[in-house]
Amino acid sequence: MQEIDTQFGLLNVVNAPAYSFESQDNVQSYELEVLLTRDRLTSIYGIALNGRGIMVVGAGGGCSSVHDHSALVLDDKLYLAVGDHVACLSLSLPHRLVWSAQVDMATCFGIYWKHSRGALISHGELEISRLSLEGELIWQTSGADVFSEGFRLLPDHIEAVDFNRTVYRLDYATGEARVS
Template identity: 65%
Template sequence: MQIHTQSGPVRIVNEPAYSFGSHDNVRTYPLEVRLSDGTLTSVHAVELNGLGVVVVGARGGCSAVHEHSAVAIKDKLYLAVGDHVVCLSLDFPHRLVWATQVDTATCFGIFWEGKRAALISHGELEIVRLTPQGDVIWSASGADVFSEGFSLLSDCIEVVDFNRTTYRLDYTTGEAIV
């Protein structure tokens, strides 16, 4: 996945074989962020202007890199990895700004709704609205896993669970719109 940012091109890559603290990795990153103790199920790395800057590992369900794995807003990169969303500074020195666990299983993607300045996490079990500072505004769950569709509409968030039940969530409150 590649994103064009004000800091330059950012590329997000899967690093499933990366070993934190080891000198035997194929690629190295000056900043390693391990969000969980024990076994990490998802490891994603960030390259900026062709140079590796950070690798992030988390637990939860395994997440792969795809078109909704990250969003860039000004000098920040918001990255979905495992059961977390993290905010990374794209300005030098690169650093972890915050990390928030957004789902008890896995985060499928992170989305930006600019009109409302809303970061929306599409999780397996929960849809979460975050502030750009990483605070949870609300969290909503359904009867089954949210695996069959996700859309940011003009008036609501629409998500479909495994049973094909459609939920429409209010951007402000996270409550179901009937």
């Protein structure tokens, strides 16, 4: 579970793998169901605000699980990394999907915000991506192997480490990588 204090109250994001879309037989109910893909769903997250289930979001791609970088809130928007997508959801009424983007061919491990750079960054298994707050892909960079060994937003660059322990230093503006 991930908890985030927002201007609207306490937001909880939880794994909801047993949730069945368009069913009345779910243990937890949500006001809004959001399907980011019509493919086989591998990841389903439930979102509650002040204890009330407001949205459930499902996506395909590789299976993901809720952790500290699954979601972030900027103003009245929730940015959610689920499956192979990043979704932007409105926390203002009416709750709704604002946009979604497939950001990785496999799995999106997390979503990050670097305020000083105005950078929304997706840490994917195969790709690191920068998105605008409106959901437009600004750049996308891949490596020689999966980005599974570390990821940090540093003041001067983004650092991603692949399975072979190769370190990629990505430029915030262009996504250009220096490799060591």
